[in-house]
Amino acid sequence: MTEYEQFYWERGLLVAGVDEVGRGPLAGPLVACAVILPPFTETFIDRDSKAMTPKEREEAYEVIKSKALAIGTSVVDSALIDRVGIAKANQIAFKRALMDLKHHFHVVISDYLTVEGYEGIALVKGDEKSLSCACASIVAKVLRDRIMEHYHRVFPQYNFTKHKGYATKEHIKALDLYKESLIHRRSFSPLKQLNLFP
Numbered sequence: 001m002t003e004y005e006q007f008y009w010e011r012g013l014l015v016a017g018v019d020e021v022g023r024g025p026l027a028g029p030l031v032a033c034a035v036i037l038p039p040f041t042e043t044f045i046d047r048d049s050k051a052m053t054p055k056e057r058e059e060a061y062e063v064i065k066s067k068a069l070a071i072g073t074s075v076v077d078s079a080l081i082d083r084v085g086i087a088k089a090n091q092i093a094f095k096r097a098l099m100d101l102k103h104h105f106h107v108v109i110s111d112y113l114t115v116e117g118y119e120g121i122a123l124v125k126g127d128e129k130s131l132s133c134a135c136a137s138i139v140a141k142v143l144r145d146r147i148m149e150h151y152h153r154v155f156p157q158y159n160f161t162k163h164k165g166y167a168t169k170e171h172i173k174a175l176d177l178y179k180e181s182l183i184h185r186r187s188f189s190p191l192k193q194l195n196l197f198p
Helices: 003-009 054-067 078-084 086-100 131-154 169-178
Strands: 015-021 030-036 070-076 107-111 120-123
Touching: 003 015, 003 107, 015 086, 015 131, 030 086, 030 131, 054 131, 070 086, 070 131, 078 086, 107 131
Parallel strands: 015 107, 107 120
Antiparallel strands: 015 030, 030 070
16 A cells, blocks of 8 residues: 555655545535655555444554654535535645645645645545555544534434434435534535525
């Protein structure tokens, strides 16, 4: 998982891996993370965050914190997503996470989307091909899950702790019953189709 990093590390360059979680849900924020690993870090993750159990992600998160030179995070809320659209929100989240690193780096390896204004490469399924991206994905997933568990306590009727805001049958049924909450994305289908808004 370090083939792409290796190319830069061998040239004396530091790599920031960046990824996001939460592009598709009907509710909750988009969370991005950027991670800089020490050059020539050996692979210590064997699969992407979606294939891990919550316990495995939490354990990996602690390892990443102990190994990383720097970790930057950002949270873009549903109101901003509705205002600028998910593509622009994604760029904002990536850039804020990179700025939050507060550490020098030379290039960015991102998952799927190029980060505007930064030199680097965007990889399809980057969280499976790049260790830096995989680490960023895990941290973002852990943080977003924690945020959604907090929102579950605020809005228990939607059961966010189970589906994390994604469009499950249970979530759609809850929307039919209770309408939208403050953290729902009004611009997202099927919310618009449900005619929940005036």
